[in-house]
Amino acid sequence: MSIAQPFWFEQALAQERASQGNTLQGKTSTDVCIIGGGYTGLWTAIKLKQQAPEKDVVIIDKGLCGQGASGRNGGCMLTLSTKFATLVRLFGQTEAIRLVKASEQAVFDIADFCTQHKIDADIRLDGALYTATNSVQKANLQNPLAALTMAGINQWQVKDSEFVQHYSGSALNQQGIFTAAAGSLQPAKLVRGLARVARQLGVRIFENTPMTTIAYGNVVKVTTPSGEVHAPRLVLAMNAWMAKALKPFSRSIVLVSSDMLITKPMPEALAAMHLNHGMAVADSRIFVHYYRSTPDGRLMLGKGGNLFAYGNKMLSLFDKKSAYQGMLKQSFERFFPSLTPDFERSWTGASDRSVTGVPFFGRLEGQNNVCYGLGYSGNGVVQSYLGGDILSSLVLEQDNEWTRSGMAKGSRGNFPFEPFRTLGANIVRKSVLRKEAMEDKEQKAFWFDNQLAKLASAAGKADK
Numbered sequence: 230m231s232i233a234q235p236f237w238f239e240q241a242l243a244q245e246r247a248s249q250g251n252t253l254q255g256k257t258s259t260d261v262c263i264i265g266g267g268y269t270g271l272w273t274a275i276k277l278k279q280q281a282p283e284k285d286v287v288i289i290d291k292g293l294c295g296q297g298a299s300g301r302n303g304g305c306m307l308t309l310s311t312k313f314a315t316l317v318r319l320f321g322q323t324e325a326i327r328l329v330k331a332s333e334q335a336v337f338d339i340a341d342f343c344t345q346h347k348i349d350a351d352i353r354l355d356g357a358l359y360t361a362t363n364s365v366q367k368a369n370l371q372n373p374l375a376a377l378t379m380a381g382i383n384q385w386q387v388k389d390s391e392f393v394q395h396y397s398g399s400a401l402n403q404q405g406i407f408t409a410a411a412g413s414l415q416p417a418k419l420v421r422g423l424a425r426v427a428r429q430l431g432v433r434i435f436e437n438t439p440m441t442t443i444a445y446g447n448v449v450k451v452t453t454p455s456g457e458v459h460a461p462r463l464v465l466a467m468n469a470w471m472a473k474a475l476k477p478f479s480r481s482i483v484l485v486s487s488d489m490l491i492t493k494p495m496p497e498a499l500a501a502m503h504l505n506h507g508m509a510v511a512d513s514r515i516f517v518h519y520y521r522s523t524p525d526g527r528l529m530l531g532k533g534g535n536l537f538a539y540g541n542k543m544l545s546l547f548d549k550k551s552a553y554q555g556m557l558k559q560s561f562e563r564f565f566p567s568l569t570p571d572f573e574r575s576w577t578g579a580s581d582r583s584v585t586g587v588p589f590f591g592r593l594e595g596q597n598n599v600c601y602g603l604g605y606s607g608n609g610v611v612q613s614y615l616g617g618d619i620l621s622s623l624v625l626e627q628d629n630e631w632t633r634s635g636m637a638k639g640s641r642g643n644f645p646f647e648p649f650r651t652l653g654a655n656i657v658r659k660s661v662l663r664k665e666a667m668e669d670k671e672q673k674a675f676w677f678d679n680q681l682a683k684l685a686s687a688a689g690k691a692d693k
């Protein structure tokens with residue numbers, strides 16, 4: 230199997246005029262060093278510069294900014310609203326309401342930011358449609374809405390099969406819930422655009438500059454193969470790489486693949502199916518199918534939960550074409566039996582799944598000047614914007630709604646030690662697959678598969 234550049238990333242790099250990869254050579258001092266140039270690191274840097282332009286900020290990335298999840302994700306702009314019940318359990322009703330509203334606002338703020346800074350990220354704020362493709366999914370589809378309605382913040386509308394099939398382009402989708410506070414974008418164009426804006430604001434970005442060691446202290450020393458960064462403040466924004474590289478995070482996330490397949494352009498065929506909009510569509514499986522079209526008439530379909538990484542190792546498989554391409558093609562056929570697309574490419578990537586399904590931020594224990602954020606659980610396109618608010622507020626030692634938020638108080642649970650973690654994950658995964666296959670055939674799933682599947686869906690709506 231050959232290395233497969235994620236399609237989006239290649240597309241975004243092809244549009245850039247500036248050369249990439251300014252590597253750090255020698256020693257440098259700065260006010261804030263950020264390790265990781267994905268959405269989390271870049272939004273943090275931008276928000277720091279917006280609030281405190283006098284601060285010098287350095288970002289280092291081991292490859293090119295956006296080469297991680299930010300440059301290869303599905304580009305579905307989704308909010309925290311379907312996780313409301315989990316947020317209430319973790320942080321209380323008032324903070325849960327605030328977080329849901331902030332995430333919904335963030336959808337529009339990201340679009341505004343891109344307009345203002347001329348980032349052409351193909352953003353289409355056409356909403357999101359969560360669908361049910363069988364009776365069990367139908368029965369559970371509206372579960373998240375009751376609590377949102379009681380709290381007076383429900384933006385979801387229940388939609389009948391006519392609406393759902395019209396907009397989703399698939400007769401497989403029998404019912405749905407729709408929100409306008411959502412949409413889709415080209416993820417790599419966003420992250421590369423953020424890197425450009427960060428540079429324009431004065432952030433010094435060094436690509437192809439991996440952190441090799443960190444020496445903590447009042448002034449943190451970050452070593453790279455050919456240089457050092459000295460900074461009184463450090464932000465760890467390495468996402469999926471953090472669990473293996475840094476012991477405190479070894480059990481707070483698991484790495485799970487999300488696999489994607491994209492067609493060549495077929496705008497006429499998509500228009501005929503009314504699939505020429507930017508709505509993000511997802512079914513209600515635990516390991517969800519998600520799909521959307523692109524402005525140039527491609528159809529992308531993804532599926533989460535296929536490959537678990539033992540010991541959170543960043544497997545080379547995460548950088549190759551999807552090992553689940555055959556399964557993705559079958560899903561394509563199930564959703565769109567009348568289409569006979571030419572496929573452009575498949576790829577995959579590691580999602581950082583937290584115990585709660587909700588991201589977490591905080592200060593490293595015993596190192597007050599080191600902040601971190603991760604655990605987006607496949608829902609990071611919009612939530613990383615909030616991550617930028619939290620991390621910039623922590624760095625600037627502000628006393629505000631972000632630093633007081635329960636989300637800024639660290640991880641809310643650990644996964645088991647290996648080998649039990651991977652063993653357990655694979656048992657649960659097989660149960661979920663068996664249960665969902667039975668449900669697709671409108672058959673009753675086995676009792677034990679239902680019980681084990683509850684472990685995977687404990688955090689509420691499934692993730693990419």
Ligand SMILES: Cc1cc2nc3c(=O)[nH]c(=O)nc-3n(C[C@H](O)[C@H](O)[C@H](O)COP(=O)(O)OP(=O)(O)OC[C@H]3O[C@@H](n4cnc5c(N)ncnc54)[C@H](O)[C@@H]3O)c2cc1C
Binds near residue numbers: 265470
């Ligand atoms: C295939 C896939 C599909 C997804 N689909 C969606 C979706 O449709 N909607 C959604 O909301 N979310 C989705 N997500 C999740 C979303 O992409 C992530 O939550 C988000 O991109 C996380 O951003 P980040 O900046 O924290 O991490 P990343 O973008 O992964 O950035 C981390 C960066 O750290 C760098 N790094 C790592 N180690 C080092 C080191 N030692 N030294 C220097 N740099 C280092 C990496 O090179 C990388 O650039 C998906 C994720 C995947 C993998």
